[in-house]
Amino acid sequence: MSAQTPDVAIRLDQLTKQYPGGARPAVDSLDLTIPKGELVALVGPSGCGKTTTLKMINRLVEPTGGTVWIDGTDARTLPAHELRRGIGYVIQQAGLFPHRTVAANIGTVPALLGWKKDRIAARVDELAELLDLDPTLLRRYPAALSGGQQQRVGVARALAADPPILLMDEPYSAVDPIVRARLQDELLSIQRRLQKTIVLVTHDIDEAIKLANRIAILNVGGILEQVGTPEEMLRAPANDFVADFLGDDRGIKRLSLITVDDVPLREGPVVEATDSPDHARAVMSENGVDWVGVRADGRLLGWVGEADLNGDPTVGDVEAKPFLATFRPGMSLKAALDGIVTSQTRVAVVVEDDDRYRGMLTVDDLAEGITASGPGEA
């Protein structure tokens, strides 16, 4: 009767929450499928019911209509506290228990499940390592921890009983941007290892783009406007609301999703250090620029301008100016764009991990990259 495929972790079926006295439902007939092992971000302005939706999954809020299917089972068929012990939960200010040590906080759910003490202790140590928490912190109380550390402990606590599903409610909105970026990177790396099904509520579209496999954009009243991968959504927003919410820098945001690896590189105006200045001039005019990159032993030494070429026998005799930044294949096109607009040569130089020259990118290449990665809407 639930008609679930094995790859679906959570399915929201006509899910509705009408608060008593509310003019209209906080969440209205929401249908959403959350595949196993994916991180799905619920995004939207305040009042869009994203947190209400999240809390209906672990029944901190009871739906007034519709069904939450978890792994093919109606969430209502279990007692709420048992359901919740099987679902990790991370909240905004971490919500650590101030009267318990960090270790006891992390061990909360295993203790509720009646695990033996040694098993809990071993699990706590394992999670401290996974989240890069100093073992000496485990004996402390949460008040002694920084906001970032508290949030790490909050994630460790949610993972303690190894639940297949993790719910995260604005987990990083209370920490400063630098810490936030680091915590987000950590979540990505943990997710690569653990492959949990994660539902993340955030009002920060950039966070959603960075973390999520799939984004669901909700409008006020819990109305689903669009679901899709960040790339799909940025490329083809379903309507004006989604387009507005994504912001007027959708193209730039898409650049952040595409890596240097994804686009063809050009060889660019490059000569060997042993080449003659005449050859260098020829390459310049061929490429329509007034500089060339100088390569020796497969590495790019830097670049020389047309005016620098005098009577020297080879290009290598001229002192090459260094490229200020070089980029590696895994880096985003957004970073490359930054390199392009801040360099004198108007290119981003891409090198292999062993610093060997691979190619370069111009603004045109980035524009091509966006168009090539899917049909543009314009």
Place this chain on the structure above:
Amino acid sequence: MLFATEPLVRWKWVGDHLDEIWQDLIEHIQLTAIAVGIGFAISLVLAIVSIRYRWTYGPIGAFCAVLYAIPSLALFALLIPIVGLGVVPAEIALVGYTLLILLRNMVAGFDGVPPEVREAADGMGYEGWRRGLRVDLPLALPAIIAGLRIATVTTVGLVTVAALVGTGGLGALINDGLDRGDFPTPVVVGSVLSIALAIVLDVMFVLIERFATPWRRRQRPDTVINPDEPVGAAAAADVAGGELAGAGAGVASGG
């Protein structure tokens, strides 16, 4: 013999009556402990009802405030025709006086549990009763103990008045001295011991609180991981505890 020549304390009398004084002190402690103990149990029930059914808090609080406002001498006297002389009327009155302080502090303590901590506890899968016992109660403890301190010190003082209805305790010693008119020693001994008892019990509760709430102890400088970011809970609890103690002390002067 002129009263003026009578010293405040005749140590020989004290030496001769050590057993009696000791007996009075023990009785005083018993009367206080019974009053605060029963008052605590009743207040806890009232507090749970008040929190569970919020609309009851107004009427319950008002009732306790009325009890608190009755002059103690009048209440002791009024109870005699109903329940007779002795410990029973005394304890009824004493218990009545503890309720307001204990109730208000308990409710404020439970209200002070941070909502995100409650939500986390629910989200982890605590059943309601278990959350109350393992999360809400420990976090409300500083406020509850603040209430116990005020209630206990107040009760120690009131027990001396209760001797008028024949309860014994240090009040009996004081009455004895007052009856003699020209012999202040029992009055002084009774008063000093009563004050000392109040201080000792207060200190005892401070120690109990320190022992029972290790997370609120000030962290030594080398154990504070990030001094620039002293995160909320402990600091907030300090403020809450302070406010409560202050509020309670304000009411205490009315008894």
